[in-house]
Amino acid sequence: MAEVSLRGMRKTYGRVVAVEGVDLEIAKGELIVLLGPSGCGKSTTLRMVAGLETISAGQLFIGGRDVTRLEPKDRDIAMVFQNYALYPHKTIRNNLAFGLKMRGTPPDEITRRVDAAAEMLDITHLLERKPGQLSGGQMQRVALGRALVRDPAIFLLDEPLSNLDAKLRARMREEIALLQRRIGKAMLYVTHDQTEAMTLADRIVIMRDGHVQQIGSPLAVYDRP
Ligand code: ADP
Numbered sequence: 001m002a003e004v005s006l007r008g009m010r011k012t013y014g015r016v017v018a019v020e021g022v023d024l025e026i027a028k029g030e031l032i033v034l035l036g037p038s039g040c041g042k043s044t045t046l047r048m049v050a051g052l053e054t055i056s057a058g059q060l061f062i063g064g065r066d067v068t069r070l071e072p073k074d075r076d077i078a079m080v081f082q083n084y085a086l087y088p089h090k091t092i093r094n095n096l097a098f099g100l101k102m103r104g105t106p107p108d109e110i111t112r113r114v115d116a117a118a119e120m121l122d123i124t125h126l127l128e129r130k131p132g133q134l135s136g137g138q139m140q141r142v143a144l145g146r147a148l149v150r151d152p153a154i155f156l157l158d159e160p161l162s163n164l165d166a167k168l169r170a171r172m173r174e175e176i177a178l179l180q181r182r183i184g185k186a187m188l189y190v191t192h193d194q195t196e197a198m199t200l201a202d203r204i205v206i207m208r209d210g211h212v213q214q215i216g217s218p219l220a221v222y223d224r225p
């Protein structure tokens, strides 16, 4: 069974239909990119999977469990935001550790997970600093690290690279691709950037006006007129 299944997912805001009839199966280790112009429903779809928006109709399964009505904290997910959302007064180590601490993870387990994530993302030397002392690229790594320590079934990324300059964006794109292969988890990645989609995706989901217009490998999607 797929790691994550979206079945007939729909979101309405009053009379506005933001997302309709989205069906998608995501396998373990698969990176799916949601691609399409502004306003087509990408973020809303991602936020419904995250539990940040209620699901108006349809069902969502994560790890074989129906999580349609569950709170974000009860879903096996981690989200990486475009604006990083780090705690400014905590050190990077404590930023990475905080969620696990709240969940009651034993301290030695927290240290182990934080150190492993920091090493994977090459931010070990930054662990005692605070977010204000970091560059944009470094903060983005920390944001990825914070998701990584949660060890979720699926990573949800909403335009994670859009605040970076072009050069850094290209580099982080490569690193996310490598990280994805190393950890072998499911990823759902929202972007409006075609290059990002082509480089990263196992499959691209093209959205238009709240619907899925096409799903396929990057080559299949772009070979067709
Ligand atoms: P995308 O991420 O592709 O840019 P969104 O998912 O943000 O698109 O938006 C999809 C549609 O839903 C748009 O028409 C948008 O205006 C509408 N929408 C999103 N959030 C809200 C909201 N909180 N209230 C009303 N309409 C919304």
Ligand code: ADP
Pocket: 072, 073, 074, 077, 078, 079, 080, 098, 099, 100, 102, 103, 146, 147
């Ligand atoms: P916890 O790990 O116990 O959920 P946190 O303080 O990390 O505690 O998170 C507070 C809230 O924000 C929770 O609902 C949690 O699920 C959510 N949250 C924290 N970090 C992330 C993340 N990277 N992705 C998704 N949700 C998150």
